[in-house]
Amino acid sequence: MKKRAIGYDYGECEICNIPMQEKLIKQNFWIRGKLIVVEDVPAGVCPKCGEKVVKARVGRWILKLIENSDRIAKAPRISVPKIKFDIKEARV
Numbered sequence: 001m002k003k004r005a006i007g008y009d010y011g012e013c014e015i016c017n018i019p020m021q022e023k024l025i026k027q028n029f030w031i032r033g034k035l036i037v038v039e040d041v042p043a044g045v046c047p048k049c050g051e052k053v054v055k056a057r058v059g060r061w062i063l064k065l066i067e068n069s070d071r072i073a074k075a076p077r078i079s080v081p082k083i084k085f086d087i088k089e090a091r092v
């Protein structure tokens with residue numbers, strides 16, 4: 001099923017000068033030490049470098065979503081792998 005996006009013209013990527021394509025993306029936010037994933041965010045994505053832009057109104061709505069502690073409390077949980085970067089192991 002194709003999801004409905006908002007059909008906004010995001011213009012061109014400032015780095016590559018090619019048109020951004022609208023996609024529904026996942027965005028991750030760390031709020032007070034907790035990771036919150038917001039799904040299906042309409043965004044312009046550069047097909048070449050992956051640069052992402054969101055409309056100002058979309059950005060403001062995301063801020064409302066991630067400040068809504070009721071909604072966050074009721075949201076489904078996912079578990080994610082956590083890996084430590086070990087400097088000795090990496091020999092960097």
Ligand SMILES: [Zn+2]
Pocket residue numbers: 013014015016017046047048049050051
């Ligand atoms: Zn680009």
